[in-house]
Amino acid sequence: MIDEEKIFLLKNMLRVRRMEELCAELYTREKIRGFLHLYIGEEAVATGVLSLVDPVDNVMATYREHAHALLKGISAKSIMAEMFGRVDGCSGGRGGSMHLYSREKRFFGGNAIVASGIPQAVGLALAAQRLRESRKTICFFGEGAIAEGVFYESLNMASLWKIPLLFCCENNLYAMGTGLVRSQAQTDLIKKATIHNISAETVNGMDVLEVVAKTKKALEYISNEKKPYFLEFKTYRFRPHSMFDPDLYREKSELEVWKKHCPIDSFSSSLLSTQIISEDSLKNLKIEIENEMQEAIVFAEKSLEESVNELERHVYLQAGI
Amino acid sequence: MKMSYREALRWSIREALKNDSRVFLVGEDVGAYGGSYAVSKDFLKEFGQEKILDAPLSELGFTGIGIGAALGGLRPIIEIMTVNFSLLALDQIINSAAFLCHMSGGQFSVPVVIRMTTGGGRQLAAQHSNSWEGWLAHVPGVKILTPGTVIDAKFMLQYALEDPNPVLIFEHALLLNHVQEIDENFQGTSPFKAMVLKEGRSLTLATYGGMLPRSLEAVSILEQKGKSIELIDLRCLRPLDEESILTSVKKTHRLLIVDEGWRSGSFAAEISARVMEKIFYELDAPVQRLCRREVPIPYAAQLERAAIPQTDDIVSKIQEMLR
Known part of the structure; x- marks a missing residue:
C-alpha cells in the first residue's frame, strides 16, 4: 500500500472520530435528540472496508451507521442536518441518527431493527446479480444480530442461491449490555457462517491495515467464486451503547485494556514513527477535519425545519417516479 | 368466457x-x-x-x-x-x-x-x-x-x-x-377504488374478499323478497375509497359492513367510524357490523360456520335492519 493510501485511511478514521465526538457534544446540548449510537473505538472497521468500496456499490448498515454513511460518500453536512432533524438532512429530517439514507450514494440505511438489513442486503446482491450489474454489496451488522433468526435464514439463502455479497460482522462484544458469552452458546462466530457453507475469516478490527488486507482478499473471493463471504471484525466500542446507557455491565479495566488498542492512536503513531506522516501534516489534517465538521454543524444549524403542513409527505411514492 | x-x-x-x-x-x-x-x-x-x-x-x-x-x-x-x-x-x-x-x-x-x-x-x-x-x-x-x-x-x-x-x-x-x-376484452380497472356491484335503495352493504360471494347471494335472496340493497365491493382497504361508501350511504341511509376479521378493532369499525364522523345525520339507523366471532377459529364444522358470517346471517341482519 502506498503512503497516500495509509494517510487516507488515517484521515477517514479521524473524520469519523471527530464527527462522533461532536455528535456526543451536540447531544448533551440537546441539538441532537432521540437515540444516538456512537462508533468511537470501531473506526478501523468501516474505514478499512469502505476504502475498497466504489460509488456504484451497495452498502447496508445498522443504527450505528454514521461512519458508514460518511465513508460511503454522504457529506458530513447532510448527515449533521439529518441529526438536527432538518430538511437538508440526508433523509430530509424524517430518519434521524438511526436512519441515514442516500439513494444517490447507494447507502441503504440505517436499520434500527437488529438484523433487518441482512436479508435486504442479500436481496440487493441478488438484484445486482440478476441485472448483470458489476456492483459489490456490503452488509454490516453487529454480533448482536447473530441471535436473530433472520440472520440464519439470510445466510442460508445467500449460500444456497450463490449470491455474491460480503457479510461484515462488527463484533464489539456487547449487544447493548449483554455480553457475547452471556448470549451465545457458541461464541466462535466463524462457525455461524461455516455451518451454511460460507467461507469466513476473523479480522483484528482494531488494525485498519489488517481490515483492508483481509477485506480485499474477501472481495476477490466473492468476485471469483460468485459466492458470499463472511468477515468477523473483533472490535470494541469505547462509548456506551447509546447516550442513555449507564454502562453498568462491563468493567472499567476491560475498557482501559481495549483503549490501549485504539485503532487511531496505534495507526497514527506507526505512521509518525515511519515518517509516512509528519507531526505538522497530522496537525494540518486535524485542522482540515475540524473545519469540515464545524462547517457541517453550521450548515445543520442554518438548515430549515420542515413545515408541519408537509407532515404526511413521503408515505407513498407517487406512481411514475 | x-x-x-x-x-x-x-x-x-x-x-x-x-x-x-x-x-x-x-x-x-x-x-x-x-x-x-x-x-x-x-x-x-x-x-x-x-x-x-x-x-x-x-x-x-x-x-x-x-x-x-x-x-x-x-x-x-x-x-x-x-x-x-x-x-x-x-x-x-x-x-x-x-x-x-x-x-x-x-x-x-x-x-x-x-x-x-x-x-x-x-x-x-x-x-x-x-x-x-x-x-x-x-x-x-x-x-x-x-x-x-x-x-x-x-x-x-x-x-x-x-x-x-x-x-x-x-x-x-x-x-x-x-x-x-368474464368479458375477454376487458382490461381491468384501477383496484384502488371501490365498486358498486349492485345498485339499491334501502341499505348499503359494504364488504370485500371472501365475504363478497355470500353477500351477493344474500342480496339476491332479499331482492326476491322485494328488498333493494346496494352492494359495495371495497376492493382496496388502504387507501380506502371513503367517497364511494359515503355517496352510497347518503342515498340508502343505512349501512351494514360484513368483514371476516374479528369485530374488536376491525376494519368494519373503521368504516363505521368514518360514516358516523362524516355523515351521521344522513343515517336512518345505527351502522351495523357482521364480523368474525371473538374466538380463534375452531376445527369442528358447525363451530367454524358459526364463527364466520354466513349468507343466512347476512340475510337476517339486513332484515332486522330494515324492519
Missing part, C-alpha cells in the same frame, strides 16, 4: 413474468410443488429457476430478500403461502417495506407485491384460518388489495406491479374454485 379465480391469478402472474424481465416469483413451494394452491403449477418448467424461486421456510428472510431485490431494481412477487405465516414476516413488511419511503425522506420506495392466501372456512382450525388484511390496513405505507371477484383476481396484480409502493394482495382461499363469466 368462463374463468376461475385460480386461473385468473395464474394468468396474471404468467403475464407479468412474460412481459417484464424484472419480475420473479419467490416463496415456499412455488416451483417444484406448483404452489400450495396450484396457482404456479408448471411455472418452474416454463420460466426456470431464476424466475420461480423455491424458498426455504424462512418467511422473514425471503420477504426481506424480496424487499432488497426491489430496492435493487427488480420487481419481486413474494408469495407468502398463507396469511397465517405472514406474522413471521411482519417486521420486514411493516418496519421496512411500509416505512422506507418515509424514513428516507421519499428517496426509496419498495416496489414489491406480496401475495398471500387469506381467510377461514375450510376446517383448518385456529392457526390456519386468519384474516389479517384489516389488521395490516392499519399501517401507512402499504396498499392492501382484496380481490373478491375473478376479474379482480385477473387484473389486480398488474396494477400492483406498476405501483412504486409495497402492495399486499389477499387472495381468499374459498374463492379459488369460484368461476365467473
